[in-house]
């Protein structure tokens with residue numbers, strides 16, 4: 138009897154939470170969110186990162202795929218956007234970055250809270266296996282941004298796939314069964330043509346064991362209309378967020 142009551146209460150709670158979310162336009166799979174301008178970030182934090190994603194992206198993903206008290210991981214935390222928002226929403230958080238300057242920036246942003254490590258996330262033995270509810274990350278790739286001159290930084294490697302594979306395998310190990318992995322990635326132009334990098338990562342994750350649940354198009358809200366008119370082409374104004382489940 139008690140068990141049945143408990144299930145009913147849980148069901149009602151779930152419905153209430155769903156009702157709270159359902160009127161929000163971000164339950165659509167296209168999100169229009171203005172991208173971060175490093176100049177403003179520098180103004181707010183005193184320092185900046187060249188590839189931060191907006192807090193709003195982390196806010197929506199954390200609200201949708203976790204609850205208070207859950208652990209949220211970012212294996213490429215950069216300026217700590219995921220960690221900052223996770224703490225603000227009452228979650229616990231862990232992060233890795235290979236660059237000391239970014240870990241210091243993250244520590245500053247979260248006022249010393251959260252568990253943050255300056256090392257490669259290929260090995261995250263500080264995190265218990267099967268303990269993480271949600272991993273959100275935006276990986277480094279193909280020299281698109283200059284994070285540092287460190288040859289160990291995946292962003293500086295011509296072939297990032299083996300290292301990304303190791304990190305994502307580690308993410309898989311750390312996630313709880315039923316936990317989510319949200320991977321934010323953009324299309325990359327090489328010699329005038331888009332490569333298939335975002336889609337290759339889907340296959341890489343599927344081979345590890347992740348199941349693709351859905352995709353979100355993040356429309357970055359920047360206008361490249363002039364460029365498109367001048368070049369008679371359509372350049373991409375969006376990034377992808379692949380939502381995987383373990």
Ligand SMILES: C[S@@+](CC[C@H](N)C(=O)[O-])C[C@H]1O[C@@H](n2cnc3c(N)ncnc32)[C@H](O)[C@@H]1O
Nearest residue numbers: 188189190213215216218234235257258290291
């Ligand atoms: C796209 S940025 C992440 C930005 C972050 N989402 C934010 O909002 O600030 C990718 C980060 O991965 C870091 N990185 C590169 N190789 C790494 C590795 N092997 N282990 C951990 N971090 C690494 C880079 O230094 C960079 O800060």
